[in-house]
Amino acid sequence: LATLKVIGVGGGGNNAVNRMIDHGMNNVEFIAINTDGQALNLSKAESKIQIGEKLTRGLGAGANPEIGKKAAEESREQIEDAIQGADMVFVTAGMGGGTGTGAAPVVAKIAKEMGALTVGVVTRPFGFEGRKRQTQAAAGVEAMKAAVDTLIVIPNDRLLDIVDKSTPMMEAFKEADNVLRQGVQGISDLIAVSGEV
Numbered sequence: 187l188a189t190l191k192v193i194g195v196g197g198g199g200n201n202a203v204n205r206m207i208d209h210g211m212n213n214v215e216f217i218a219i220n221t222d223g224q225a226l227n228l229s230k231a232e233s234k235i236q237i238g239e240k241l242t243r244g245l246g247a248g249a250n251p252e253i254g255k256k257a258a259e260e261s262r263e264q265i266e267d268a269i270q271g272a273d274m275v276f277v278t279a280g281m282g283g284g285t286g287t288g289a290a291p292v293v294a295k296i297a298k299e300m301g302a303l304t305v306g307v308v309t310r311p312f313g314f315e316g317r318k319r320q321t322q323a324a325a326g327v328e329a330m331k332a333a334v335d336t337l338i339v340i341p342n343d344r345l346l347d348i349v350d351k352s353t354p355m356m357e358a359f360k361e362a363d364n365v366l367r368q369g370v371q372g373i374s375d376l377i378a379v380s381g382e383v
Contacts, residue, residue: 189271189273189274190213190214190272190273190274190275190276190377191215191268192211192276193216193268193269193275193276193293193297194216194217194229195220195258195278195279195285195286195289195290195293196220196284196286196287196289197220197222197285198278198283198286199219199277199279199286200220200231202278202362203217204228204229205363205367206366208230211367211370211371211374213374214374215232216232217231217232217233217235217268217269218231218233218234220234220237220246221236221244221245221246221257221284222242222244222285223236223245224244225246237257237285238254238257239260240260241256241260242257247283247285247288249283249319249322250288251283251322253284254283254286255289257285257288258288258293262296265293265296269293269296269297272300272302273303274302274304274373275302275304275305276306276307276369277294277304279308279326280308280311281323282315282322282326283322287326290308291326294330298334298335305334305369306330306338307337307366307369308326308327308330309362310339310340327339338366338369340362345361
């Protein structure tokens with residue numbers, strides 16, 4: 187069977203991976219990548235990679251994408267080891283902060299260079315999160331576009347349009363996870379049934 191790996195990068199990506207694991211996904215290997223060691227401890231993924239330990243001393247990227255990028259570059263070998271053997275890689279991250287925005291494009295590029303079909307699934311921040319995060323997110327989305335075979339962008343503001351006004355915030359976030367989960371599940375089911383991509 188083809189090997190599928192789902193890699194969550196940064197806080198948003200790690201959360202998405204945890205929720206997919208809670209949902210019970212078969213035939214998929216999960217990898218969590220973060221600069222923040224404490225956050226990584228909360229991950230349910232079987233593989234966890236703390237990136238940029240020298241650079242950040244395990245303290246996260248401080249919402250600075252440049253640090254996220256350098257952290258991923260510092261830990262390139264560990265990332266390659268984790269991706270090894272994958273036929274298809276999903277890289278998921280929230281755009282706008284430091285680790286997801288900066289590191290996810292590096293991770294995706296490594297996966298693609300290693301010959302995996304690489305799909306990015308990223309979220310754009312809510313408008314109320316401020317202009318700086320929006321600007322960083324836009325740059326992150328462009329970097330992801332250049333690194334993957336296919337990119338799916340979920341604007342968080344649009345989630346508010348599709349859910350009822352009385353819907354709690356966490357429910358809205360789950361909608362974004364559903365897009366990712368259904369995509370991964372659909373492809374893994376196809377492979378399980380037909381044995382080919």
